[in-house]
Amino acid sequence: MEKSMDKAGAEVKGKITRGIVLCVILVIVYSFLSWPESFRSYYVRFHPSPENLIFIRYLFSVGLRLALFISGIGILFRKDIFRKIIIFISFFTIATVYWKHPVIVFERILWWKIMQGTLPADIIPKINMVAWSCVVTSSIIDIVVCLCLIYYLTRPKIREQFN
Helix, strand or coil, X not given: CCEEECCCCCEEECCCCHHXXXXXXXXXXXXXXXXXCCHHHHHHHCCCCCHHHHHHHHHHHHHHHHHHHHXXXXXXXXXXXXXXXXXHHHHHHHHCHHHHCCHHHHHHHHHHHHXXXXXXXXXXXXXXXXXXXXXHHHHHHHHHHHHHHHHHHCCHHHHCCCC
């Protein structure tokens, strides 16, 4: 990493790397794509649970997405705390991925799409299998993204760029 000295003799970090910029873009896009819609639509998806629990889950989800967004911006300023927050959220997401993507939510979405006419009715006998396929796909995407973030942000050459 390039460092130079300013007039006061303090070290100045070199230009931000493309990898860090790409990481920030990934984090910000990921946080917006997984941003929960309104509480009402969130409630409809998780309805068998008590409303208070759904509301807490909703607030937690919004808080995580907001933390990801803020941390993405913080990484541009190369603040180590934000790098660590993203690593923590990534480990947390991997550990709780099953609760993040319940099968019942995907089943409800599929039923809603069938009732809206956007999916054919002949999918009804396979709805459970399709819902599980969605869960597995969503989980794999989350796990892969999180593992990539953890790997990249813990590399020695990347860690040394943060103060």
